[in-house]
Amino acid sequence: MREFRFSLTDLPDKTEALRQEVRDFLGRELPGYSASKRAASWGGYSAEFSAKMGRQGWVGMTWPKKYGGHERSAFERYVVLEEMLAAGAPVSAHWIADRQSGPLMLRFGTEEQRRRFLPLIAKGECFFSIGMSEPDSGSDLASVRTRAERQGNGWRVNGTKLWTSNAHLNHFMIALLRTRPNDEASKHAGLTQFIVDLKSEGITIRPIKDLSGRKHFNEVVFRDVFVPDEMRVGNEGDGWRQVSSELAFERSGPERYLSAIALLLELISLAGRAPGEMAAVEIGRLVSHLATLRRMSIALAAMLEAGEDPATEAALVKDLGTTYEQEIPEIAQRLFDISPSEAADDEYARTLAYLMQTVPSFSLRGGTREVLRGIIARGLGLR
Numbered sequence: 001m002r003e004f005r006f007s008l009t010d011l012p013d014k015t016e017a018l019r020q021e022v023r024d025f026l027g028r029e030l031p032g033y034s035a036s037k038r039a040a041s042w043g044g045y046s047a048e049f050s051a052k053m054g055r056q057g058w059v060g061m062t063w064p065k066k067y068g069g070h071e072r073s074a075f076e077r078y079v080v081l082e083e084m085l086a087a088g089a090p091v092s093a094h095w096i097a098d099r100q101s102g103p104l105m106l107r108f109g110t111e112e113q114r115r116r117f118l119p120l121i122a123k124g125e126c127f128f129s130i131g132m133s134e135p136d137s138g139s140d141l142a143s144v145r146t147r148a149e150r151q152g153n154g155w156r157v158n159g160t161k162l163w164t165s166n167a168h169l170n171h172f173m174i175a176l177l178r179t180r181p182n183d184e185a186s187k188h189a190g191l192t193q194f195i196v197d198l199k200s201e202g203i204t205i206r207p208i209k210d211l212s213g214r215k216h217f218n219e220v221v222f223r224d225v226f227v228p229d230e231m232r233v234g235n236e237g238d239g240w241r242q243v244s245s246e247l248a249f250e251r252s253g254p255e256r257y258l259s260a261i262a263l264l265l266e267l268i269s270l271a272g273r274a275p276g277e278m279a280a281v282e283i284g285r286l287v288s289h290l291a292t293l294r295r296m297s298i299a300l301a302a303m304l305e306a307g308e309d310p311a312t313e314a315a316l317v318k319d320l321g322t323t324y325e326q327e328i329p330e331i332a333q334r335l336f337d338i339s340p341s342e343a344a345d346d347e348y349a350r351t352l353a354y355l356m357q358t359v360p361s362f363s364l365r366g367g368t369r370e371v372l373r374g375i376i377a378r379g380l381g382l383r
């Protein structure tokens with residue numbers, strides 16, 4: 001049996017100056033940002049805020065300067081991410097492009113794609129969606145049916161993507177498309193990734209309401225949409241391999257254990273300096289788990305920077321991290337007898353209400369718990 005590879009490390013001391021810089025920025029930009037606003041976490045969307053982050057040099061931080069990046073370390077990027085998440089800053093607009101679309105283009109894109117898109121992403125002005133899931137293909141991603149057929153100097157796309165976060169607001173989608181018919185004998189063959197302009201003729205974007213009535217994800221229907229061949233990312237047929245490596249970026253970051261931090265901070269402040277025994281035990285446990293998850297996630301940032309593929313470990317961090325986040329509202333309700341209500345004056349009640357309705361999705365987005373555990377078992381050689 002193979003073992004997990006976590007080489008636990010602390011953030012270098014020199015990142016602390018950057019941390020203070022980020023805190024000062026957040027203090028200026030989001031003064032008095034309430035807990036119920038912070039609760040949206042990396043779901044909060046503000047193109048204006050993303051552009052301000054771009055001006056600070058905090059988007060595309062690790063990318064080469066020739067593509068508009070800043071050649072900073074993965075640890076420096078980590079500090080910026082955790083401060084943004086702790087402050088509940090509205091980072092959703094650039095989050096996906098910074099986390100995975102940009103790195104995908106750096107690894108597999110053409111020089112022309114890198115020069116065209118990366119500087120705009122790093123400025124915090126160009127936003128991407130993930131076009132993987134479909135009506136009948138979520139966990140079983142290899143079964144995607146949206147097809148791209150050769151047409152002149154490009155491709156004609158037909159089909160439907162589902163649950164596409166922010167497609168109604170973003171500029172582009174990286175779509176996983178079927179460029180050859182499904183072959184049951186080799187399910188992973190015949191898939192290719194494309195950059196699709198979401199304003200293209202033939203695309204219809206319909207919002208879907210979540211449990212809380214909010215609209216952040218969509219159904220995206222393609223009818224004879226033309227995508228030029230220069231928007232293909234990587235070789236035809238390499239989509240599965242590319243998506244698999246992209247998912248390590250998607251699953252390993254601090255957003256996989258900090259999405260409910262606004263409520264934990266409220267909990268700590270309600271418990272006060274002299275908490276009862278139960279509050280001390282429960283909050284103590286939450287904080288110590290947070291510290292462990294953080295160290296595991298930092299170890300993954302280091303592996304990604306070293307060019308390693310920590311797919312198994314990323315799946316573990318996401319599974320443990322989302323299980324952790326999902327516990328927080330339940331514990332909050334157990335500790336303090338305050339009814340969750342988004343209409344209440346009380347910030348705690350509003351934050352609790354929002355997160356109670358949202359946390360169930362944390363173990364679905366980015367890969368479900370069962371699927372992650374399957375990946376972990378396979379990675380360890382158990383299946």
Ligand SMILES: Cc1cc2nc3c(=O)[nH]c(=O)nc-3n(C[C@H](O)[C@H](O)[C@H](O)COP(=O)(O)OP(=O)(O)OC[C@H]3O[C@@H](n4cnc5c(N)ncnc54)[C@H](O)[C@@H]3O)c2cc1C
Nearest residue numbers: 130131132133137138139163164165361364365366368370
């Ligand atoms: C808030 C949110 C945002 C999202 N944003 C995006 C996005 O931007 N882009 C995008 O492409 N997708 C997005 N998704 C979709 C997400 O990736 C899928 O919901 C997820 O992959 C699960 O797929 P599914 O919904 O089709 O469920 P299914 O695959 O139908 O799964 C249903 C249930 O069956 C279980 N199951 C399935 N297969 C197995 C198996 N082999 N073994 C054991 N159990 C199994 C699952 O664990 C789950 O509990 C988003 C989802 C959410 C909730």
